[in-house]
Amino acid sequence: MENINSEIDKIKELLGDEWITRTYKIHSKIQNLPLQDRLAFIRNQSIPNLTLFNRHEELFDALEQIIIPSLKDRDLISIASVGCSTGQEPYTILLQHWNDRNHLKIEAYDINSNNIEKAIDGKYCMDQFGSEADWFAKIKKDYKNNLFKAEKVNISNFLYLRITMSYALKDHIDFKVHNISTSPLPEKFDIIFLVNVLLHYTQKGREIILSNIYNSLHKSGWLVCETRIPYTNSADYTKWMTNLEHLGFKKQKIFLDNWHMKGIDRTYYNQIYTKI
Secondary structure, three states: OHHHHHHHHHHHHHHOHHHHHHHHHHOHHHHHOOHHHHHHHHHHHOOOOOOOOOOOHHHHHHHHHHHHHHOOOOOOEEEEEEOOOOOHHHHHHHHHOHHHHHHEEEEEEEOOHHHHHHHHHOEEEEEOOOHHHHHHHHHHHHHOOOOEEEEEEEEOOEEEEEEEEOHHHHOOEEEEEOOOOOOOOOOOEEEEEOOOOHHHOOHHHHHHHHHHHHOOEEEEEEEEOOOOOOOHHHHHHHHHHOOOHHHOEEEOOOEEOOOOOOOEEOOOOOOEEEEO
16 A cells, blocks of 8 residues: 555656546546556556647658758667657658658657557547648658558548558557656667657656656757647746756757748747757
């Protein structure tokens, strides 16, 4: 009992009371579970799992235009997606860089084993008229090969687009269960995506995670976090992320090209760093 309560207190210290309280409110029946099962549920479900393909599009633009070119002298560039949820982020990276797949090593980690199982399965449903469906149409047009199967399916009288990843895609990503708040990754990487993870933690939780990320990066490796969050209640978090040099990360200037302009300064909006 004492060990269980101690670990729950530790989770509260990392996440704060808000996420724990919300988990109990949404899933009130977990209070009837055995303590070990309750603890596992809190650990896995306190942080939202919702994600999308090509979410925070500018991060993938920065990866293509700035980060990967800065590592062009390496025969193999290693990329980790930490907090990958059900796999949309690492699949986005691989699909956008399919022609360079033999020069990329992609691994993806999440604390929730159910998320990892879904990512390995590689099946997704989405709004057939939404931004994700538009993105997949563009990818299919660009590559003109069978990287995934797209089909319309009827679910409760609504038509959705179902995407099934090919074995070729799935074989290029290694999905693993890992808790970044307890230890570094099992090996070091050139690039780590840590998108929409830190914002769910207390300052102490963020510091612990960034220490583990620091020890998971090669010298001068890149850390990619979410684009600047516009919500007013995230002001303290955004301010805190402005300067991470005391934790060993230097914020980088980000100038991106888009379809009508070149070299647009997006530094203010992006939280992208290199290991000092």
